[in-house]
Amino acid sequence: MKAKPPNWFSVVLLAITLLFTVGALGFTARARVIPLAVAAPTLFLLSIQVIREVYPNILSKFIKTGTENKISHQTHDILSRYRETNPSEKKKDPGIDIIIVTMHLVTIFLLMLLGGIIPGGMIYIALYYRFIARGGWAVSTSAAIIVGVICYALFGILLEAEIWAGIFSL
Amino acid sequence: LLIEGLTAAADLFFTPLTVMYLLIGVVIGLIFGFVPGLSGITVLIVLLPFVLPLQPVHAIALILGAHAVIVTGDTITAILFNIPGTAQSVATCFDGFPLAQQGRASEAIAAGLTASMIGGIFGAVFLMLTIPIFRPLVLALGSAEYFMMILIGITMIAMLGGESFLKGLISGGLGLLCSFIGFDVVTGSFRYTLGSNYLYSGLNFVPVMIGIFAIAQMLSLSLEGGSIAKEGDFLKGYSGILKGIAATLKNLKVCLRGSVLGVIVGIIPGIGGTVANILAYGVQVGSSIDRSLYGKGEIKGVIAPESANNAKEGGALITTLAFGIPGSAGMAVLMTVLILKGIVPGPNMITENLDITISFVLVLIFANILAALMAIMITPALEKITIIPIDRLVPLVLVVCALGAFSINERLADVILAFIFGLVGFLMKKYQYSPAAFIIGFLLGARLERALHVSLRAWGPLFIFQRPISALLFFAMLIMLFWPFLRAIWQRHIIHSNKGEDKK
Numbered sequence: 001m002k003a004k005p006p007n008w009f010s011v012v013l014l015a016i017t018l019l020f021t022v023g024a025l026g027f028t029a030r031a032r033v034i035p036l037a038v039a040a041p042t043l044f045l046l047s048i049q050v051i052r053e054v055y056p057n058i059l060s061k062f063i064k065t066g067t068e069n070k071i072s073h074q075t076h077d078i079l080s081r082y083r084e085t086n087p088s089e090k091k092k093d094p095g096i097d098i099i100i101v102t103m104h105l106v107t108i109f110l111l112m113l114l115g116g117i118i119p120g121g122m123i124y125i126a127l128y129y130r131f132i133a134r135g136g137w138a139v140s141t142s143a144a145i146i147v148g149v150i151c152y153a154l155f156g157i158l159l160e161a162e163i164w165a166g167i168f169s170l
Numbered sequence: 171l172l173i174e175g176l177t178a179a180a181d182l183f184f185t186p187l188t189v190m191y192l193l194i195g196v197v198i199g200l201i202f203g204f205v206p207g208l209s210g211i212t213v214l215i216v217l218l219p220f221v222l223p224l225q226p227v228h229a230i231a232l233i234l235g236a237h238a239v240i241v242t243g244d245t246i247t248a249i250l251f252n253i254p255g256t257a258q259s260v261a262t263c264f265d266g267f268p269l270a271q272q273g274r275a276s277e278a279i280a281a282g283l284t285a286s287m288i289g290g291i292f293g294a295v296f297l298m299l300t301i302p303i304f305r306p307l308v309l310a311l312g313s314a315e316y317f318m319m320i321l322i323g324i325t326m327i328a329m330l331g332g333e334s335f336l337k338g339l340i341s342g343g344l345g346l347l348c349s350f351i352g353f354d355v356v357t358g359s360f361r362y363t364l365g366s367n368y369l370y371s372g373l374n375f376v377p378v379m380i381g382i383f384a385i386a387q388m389l390s391l392s393l394e395g396g397s398i399a400k401e402g403d404f405l406k407g408y409s410g411i412l413k414g415i416a417a418t419l420k421n422l423k424v425c426l427r428g429s430v431l432g433v434i435v436g437i438i439p440g441i442g443g444t445v446a447n448i449l450a451y452g453v454q455v456g457s458s459i460d461r462s463l464y465g466k467g468e469i470k471g472v473i474a475p476e477s478a479n480n481a482k483e484g485g486a487l488i489t490t491l492a493f494g495i496p497g498s499a500g501m502a503v504l505m506t507v508l509i510l511k512g513i514v515p516g517p518n519m520i521t522e523n524l525d526i527t528i529s530f531v532l533v534l535i536f537a538n539i540l541a542a543l544m545a546i547m548i549t550p551a552l553e554k555i556t557i558i559p560i561d562r563l564v565p566l567v568l569v570v571c572a573l574g575a576f577s578i579n580e581r582l583a584d585v586i587l588a589f590i591f592g593l594v595g596f597l598m599k600k601y602q603y604s605p606a607a608f609i610i611g612f613l614l615g616a617r618l619e620r621a622l623h624v625s626l627r628a629w630g631p632l633f634i635f636q637r638p639i640s641a642l643l644f645f646a647m648l649i650m651l652f653w654p655f656l657r658a659i660w661q662r663h664i665i666h667s668n669k670g671e672d673k674k
Contacts, residue, residue, distance in 0.1 A: 029355040042343030121569035128565040161577035
């Protein structure tokens with residue numbers, strides 16, 4: 001039987017669930033009832049998932065033909081066929097995808113932390129339009145200012161949020 | 171009982187401020203439904219911070235008004251550009267777009283919007299009429315039954331909502347585990363807090379939801395990019411509108427059948443609007459004498475799916491309000507709003523908060539009527555939105571999401587939490603784990619634990635078998651869990667026995 005490497009995300013989830021299970025053992029008898037009752041079966045199911053990924057043929061007779069439900073499969077088929085006839089998704093390497101989205105989140109957070117919540121957000125918008133959407137500086141800055149003013153009206157005035165919060169408020 | 175509730179709800183609902191919030195919700199829902207790729211759930215998440223300071227009925231008018239009409243807005247792009255605003259209007263494209271190509275776009279849009287309106291009203295009326303039926307049933311349920319119902323709800327969402335049952339169950343389990351983080355009110359102990367003050371009060375619902383749905387969706391869109399529609403396909407004139415309305419009224423039977431299917435799909439947790447839309451289309455094609463007309467521009471192929479996806483909201487609200495089990499991510503957001511406003515979905519909604527429950531019905535009815543009328547009016551103004559490349563909206567929504575997460579408690583830690591769950595949601599979508607099952611598990615974890623402790627105290631460790639309904643629900647869940655395996659074994663047995671007979 002040929003073994004394949006498991007999906008890294010499933011392995012991460014397995015490790016997290018293992019931590020939840022081990023952590024539950026340290027609680028008082030009453031407090032650990034439900035975390036253990038949930039963590040143990042989740043751990044078991046994740047183990048099956050990882051085994052399925054390593055040995056795709058194992059349990060395939062039961063799980064592939066049985067567990068995946070008909071309704072969602074038929075819906076998924078129709079959606080897939082629809083997407084094939086209306087291609088809009090650009091295919092990229094999944095590893096690069098994750099790096100790109102993480103970079104987005106880290107950048108926006110650092111800008112908000114250093115510049116304050118709304119000013120940081122405005123800088124992010126301007127940079128995004130300038131370098132990712134490839135717009136001119138004038139357009140990018142104008143868009144950022146307009147969004148900043150709207151956000152200030154909605155969050156700063158309406159919700160009375162502290163828009164300058166960031167590294168200075170820590 | 172209904173008349174009493176209706177009068178109280180009308181007093182709450184028919185105020186200028188409530189109607190204004192409903193109007194704002196409807197306009198926002200239509201716009202978000204109109205923009206393919208943003209997904210309906212994003213609008214609810216973006217609105218979450220703004221509904222928190224509002225009175226319950228205003229919050230319901232705003233958020234349910236938006237939620238109920240997203241599927242109305244996406245009808246237009248499905249017909250004009252062959253691109254549904256959300257997956258809930260996929261089947262509308264099959265006949266809607268060919269009709270637009272034949273120059274009958276306005277007729278198809280009018281028919282779709284009228285069917286959406288009738289479906290939405292049907293779902294709302296169904297919700298109201300079922301309250302007296304569900305009332306004794308809901309009141310007869312105790313903590314043991316609730317414990318089992320929550321488990322069955324999560325199992326059904328895992329089973330029907332995603333592509334993989336196994337991954338759905340895992341997602342639900344992980345959601346439950348995350349809900350146990352923080353101070354446990356039942357035992358008075360801290361769990362999984364890692365010594366952090368931030369985690370003592372548990373993970374906040376709002377940043378988790380903002381992350382797992384809205385931020386994850388934006389991250390996916392930032393990678394997909396591209397414009398939505400090509401110029402030149404826009405609506406030309408209003409000549410076919412009356413023809414479209416007349417077509418729906420002429421095919422009222424088709425519309426009502428779609429609505430019934432929508433309501434049934436809505437009641438069952440986990441199936442969702444996409445299935446309602448496709449199922450109604452499939453049933454309509456299957457029940458027609460001349461099936462060859464479908465896919466080439468048959469107006470009934472627009473009416474049936476459009477009535478179903480709006481009607482399903484009424485059905486979905488039954489399980490959410492009466493039993494406190496949200497059947498979809500959208501309903502989970504709605505339930506969060508109620509909880510944050512101090513209203514706990516469940517039996518109380520039919521006893522103490524009947525006026526609030528019936529105000530849901532009024533919101534559904536008026537939101538659907540307003541949406542249909544407004545959609546016709548604003549379509550020419552909004553249709554150019556669809557040529558904006560979708561990735562241009564990403565930074566705007568990301569910043570609003572970060573601000574939304576921050577504004578709840580004015581803590582930067584909430585922004586970090588939203589971003590972490592944004593990444594988790596993105597990865598869950600990418601690797602086909604179910605974010606909806608996760609969030610529903612997360613939302614129901616505390617109630618599950620409370621029901622368990624009350625039941626243990628009242629009936630002991632074998633509480634499930636002490637009460638007939640909970641025992642029945644337990645066996646139903648076992649059958650649901652093991653049915654696929656039993657069916658596979660049974661199918662293999664039949665194949666083997668057939669082979670044996672062939673050899674003889």
